[in-house]
Amino acid sequence: DQQVKQNSPSLSVQEGRISILNCDYTNSMFDYFLWYKKYPAEGPTFLISISSIKDKNEDGRFTVFLNKSAKHLSLHIVPSQPGDSAVYFCIAGGTSYGKLTFGQGTILTVHP
Amino acid sequence: NAGVMQNPRHLVRRRGQEARLRCSPMKGHSHVYWYRQLPEEGLKFMVYLQKENIIDESGMPKERFSAEFPKEGPSILRIQQVVRGDSAAYFCASSPWGQVVSYEQYFGPGTRLTVT
Numbered sequence: 001d002q003q004v005k006q007n008s009p010s011l012s013v014q015e016g017r018i019s020i021l022n023c024d025y026t027n028s029m030f031d032y033f034l035w036y037k038k039y040p041a042e043g044p045t046f047l048i049s050i051s052s053i054k055d056k057n058e059d060g061r062f063t064v065f066l067n068k069s070a071k072h073l074s075l076h077i078v079p080s081q082p083g084d085s086a087v088y089f090c091i092a093g094g095t096s097y098g099k100l101t102f103g104q105g106t107i108l109t110v111h112p
Numbered sequence: 113n114a115g116v117m118q119n120p121r122h123l124v125r126r127r128g129q130e131a132r133l134r135c136s137p138m139k140g141h142s143h144v145y146w147y148r149q150l151p152e153e154g155l156k157f158m159v160y161l162q163k164e165n166i167i168d169e170s171g172m173p174k175e176r177f178s179a180e181f182p183k184e185g186p187s188i189l190r191i192q193q194v195v196r197g198d199s200a201a202y203f204c205a206s207s208p209w210g211q212v213v214s215y216e217q218y219f220g221p222g223t224r225l226t227v228t
Contacts, residue, residue: 004154032215043116043203043219044155089154093215096168098145098207100215102154 003027004092006103013110019077021106023090026071030101031094035064035075038087038105048075052094080110114139116206116220117186124226131191131198133223137206144187145205145217146179155203161187194227201225 005024013019021035031052036044050057050064050073057064063076077084090103117136125131137144142163147155160168161181172179176194181187191198201224205217 006154034215036219041221043205043221045219046216049216096170098143098160099157099168099170100145100147100217101157102147104152104154 002104003030004090004101004103006088006090006106008106009104010107010109013080013108015082015110015112016079019075019080019084019108019110021075021077021088021090021108023073023075023103024071025073025092027092027095027101028071029095030092032092033064033066033073034091034093034100035062036089036091037084038089044089047088077108080108082110082112084108085110116204116218118202118204118220118223120223121221122224122226124228125194126228127195128193131194131225131227133189133191133202133204133225135187135189135204135206135220137187137204138208138218141206141208141218143207144181145207146187146189147203147205149201149203149222151200158189191225194225196227199225199227 034049035047037047038044048059048062066073087105089105092101144161146158149155157171159172159179176192178190201222203222205219207217
């Protein structure tokens with residue numbers, strides 16, 4: 001039962017263009033969402049988050065949008081840089097204190 | 113301020129042996145979480161611990177797996193009588209006391225367990 005779904009296993013983007021990573025969730029009890037980035041042989045690192053009371057949160061080149069009615073969120077990276085190439089996880093929290101539910105991840109490749 | 117430490121980074125065990133994975137949280141963090149990542153999948157929550165307490169173990173397999181976070185020392189994830197299906201990357205994360213404002217967790221580099 002995949003409660004957080006990232007339907008695109010991979011995404012390839014040219015440097016300088018926008019990267020859009022999408023995520024859908026099924027559990028309406030989720031009230032907090034995070035995006036983490038993961039490089040090979042390293043643990044995931046926090047990128048940006050959004051509470052369910054908001055519909056947008058921006059941090060530099062990264063913006064997360066939340067559409068609660070559609071149970072959909074997206075991460076926009078603009079402009080994309082080669083160093084952004086990594087696996088991006090969409091993560092949800094709120095159903096149980098401390099427990100995070102991960103999506104399967106999307107491999108982003110930014111070409112120079 | 114050192115990050116979350118996990119050791120060993122790689123662990124090879126034969127079927128039937130025991131695996132012990134260690135996690136030292138970030139300084140000042142008293143909440144520890146264990147996740148497992150199987151090939152081609154995202155991380156799956158296993159257990160959430162505070163010092164000397166298991167808070168949520170809803171993701172732990174019912175048999176062979178146990179976790180502890182003693183008053184002193186690292187958190188330990190123990191897998192008894194390992195089987196090939198236990199081969200995975202095991203990640204530990206920690207968060208500060210009073211994780212109220214955000215759900216952010218800090219992850220270690222993971223331990224890759226291979227069962228032969």
